[in-house]
Amino acid sequence: xxxxxxxAYITIPLYNDSKMILKVIKSLNDNGYNNIVIVDDGSSDxxxxxxxxxxxxxxxxxxxxxxxxxxxxxxMEIAIxxxxxxIVHFDSDGQHNPKDIQPMLNTLIEGNYDIVLGSRFLxxxxxxxxxxxxxxxxxxxxxxxxxxxxxDVHNGIRVxxxxxxxxxxIQHDRFEHASEILDKIKILNLKYAEVPVTIKYTKYxxxxxxxxxxSINIAYKLISSxxxx
Amino acid sequence: xxxxxxxxxxIALIILQLISKFKKDRVSWPxxxxxxxxxxxxxxxVWFPETIAKIAQVxxxxxxxxxxxxxxxxxxxxxxxxxxxxxxxxxxxxxxxTREIAKNNAKTK
Numbered sequence: 001x002x003x004x005x006x007x008a009y010i011t012i013p014l015y016n017d018s019k020m021i022l023k024v025i026k027s028l029n030d031n032g033y034n035n036i037v038i039v040d041d042g043s044s045d046x047x048x049x050x051x052x053x054x055x056x057x058x059x060x061x062x063x064x065x066x067x068x069x070x071x072x073x074x075x076m077e078i079a080i081x082x083x084x085x086x087i088v089h090f091d092s093d094g095q096h097n098p099k100d101i102q103p104m105l106n107t108l109i110e111g112n113y114d115i116v117l118g119s120r121f122l123x124x125x126x127x128x129x130x131x132x133x134x135x136x137x138x139x140x141x142x143x144x145x146x147x148x149x150x151x152d153v154h155n156g157i158r159v160x161x162x163x164x165x166x167x168x169x170i171q172h173d174r175f176e177h178a179s180e181i182l183d184k185i186k187i188l189n190l191k192y193a194e195v196p197v198t199i200k201y202t203k204y205x206x207x208x209x210x211x212x213x214x215s216i217n218i219a220y221k222l223i224s225s226x227x228x229x
Numbered sequence: 230x231x232x233x234x235x236x237x238x239x240i241a242l243i244i245l246q247l248i249s250k251f252k253k254d255r256v257s258w259p260x261x262x263x264x265x266x267x268x269x270x271x272x273x274x275v276w277f278p279e280t281i282a283k284i285a286q287v288x289x290x291x292x293x294x295x296x297x298x299x300x301x302x303x304x305x306x307x308x309x310x311x312x313x314x315x316x317x318x319x320x321x322x323x324x325x326x327t328r329e330i331a332k333n334n335a336k337t338k
Contacts, residue, residue: 037335039331058335059335060331060332060334060335061331061334062327062328062330062331063327063330063331064323064327066323066324066327066328070324070327070328073328074327074328074331074332077328077332078331078332078335081332171321173320173324
């Protein structure tokens, strides 16, 4: 069973990232991925127009900012409507490498997995210390919270079948969605695997990443939503 | 005491506002009724503080003012958490709406 790259839809939430997005789309195209769904999440820059006028990607816009989780969910729903067989989550800031998608898809298909997560810790990546500490804390939190032990959390690159995407149905609009996905892996009993990926840390992507205060906020929101269930 | 008249006027204004909101169809009648009752109890307590002092003594709180403070805080927290739930709900609805618009927009392209 070979992999047809047109079966894979790359979903990208876009928020004030007009500097990088064209490069990201081009690198995806260069790697054979032409089904790209971008949801501009109420950006104040001209990313939407740039993508619309310069690429063949499917792009739409949240008229008001609803958060990365919400934008990703919208992108997934559009991809499913377009007949996607596989859904790929990808970041707009250029920190992911399109070359990592193929091995993830291969693992998904050959291993009959429901979802494959990218892990920056399974490969030699230069990860800034602050980030490393934060992520290790996140790994521990995920274990305590969702009872799954991963080598990486809150990594934006994921590959899944469209059936999985339908089941996921992301409810957390903001950054908590990344933990929500892990939680749902456990709840829905999904078959998952981790695959090493590279992450390119630049000053630019670091400035857009998550901070310590933000992490506390995420933990708080997740716990309170769990209590309410 | 002056404070009793001031409190009565303030509460009366609040009740009048409630009634006018109800007339404009902005609040449901059970809600209006509950709040009017609540404020009537308020007026009663203002004019007969000894009743609340009695309750405070019997319940072991001690001072009448303390019992009002306790009840107020409980009520405030309850209302606050109600508001939070409502805001969460509203946020979900706004996201849904935004998503539908975005999806429709994607179709026309």
